[in-house]
Amino acid sequence: TPTQLEIAMDAMIRIFHYSCKEGDRFKINNGELKMLLQRHLTEFLSCQKDPELVDKIMQDLDANKDNEVDFNEFVVRVAALTVACNDYFVEQLKKK
């Protein structure tokens, strides 16, 4: 039986794959990524611990709207937003 971490990663693959349009089945552009993050991290984004960091991540996506990201980059952005939105990390953010 898959572990919790494997279930989590399977969910991330499905969400990413679902957003891949016909083009390249393994890439989405930053514009699509931003919509995906806003749709799938709604609660995280509503209680941001580090709004500046969240804005920076989102603006970066806007600035490179047509740049393409693969699954690894998708996961890196989700992790960065998770850190910026979770009180678990709030002490870590203060240490910056």
Added chain:
Amino acid sequence: TPTQLEIAMDAMIRIFHYSCKEGDRFKINNGELKMLLQRHLTEFLSCQKDPELVDKIMQDLDANKDNEVDFNEFVVRVAALTVACNDYFVEQLKKK
């Protein structure tokens, strides 16, 4: 209610946090990370699509055993192993 992606990230925070020893509550060393990956990605690691890539990731952890990784780096390693172990990515791996 949290979305699937938020549930997945909460699970990753719990697993990472659970592995943090007393030392720095936001970091684990590569030795601990390797054990965590072997314990929590058992099924992934048993049906590797790109064994070379998996070995490289694991050897890298061994080589820098005492180096510390934070949550972001933990997620990056999990994503890399996910790509190396999932048939969803097998075509992408062939394109390399």
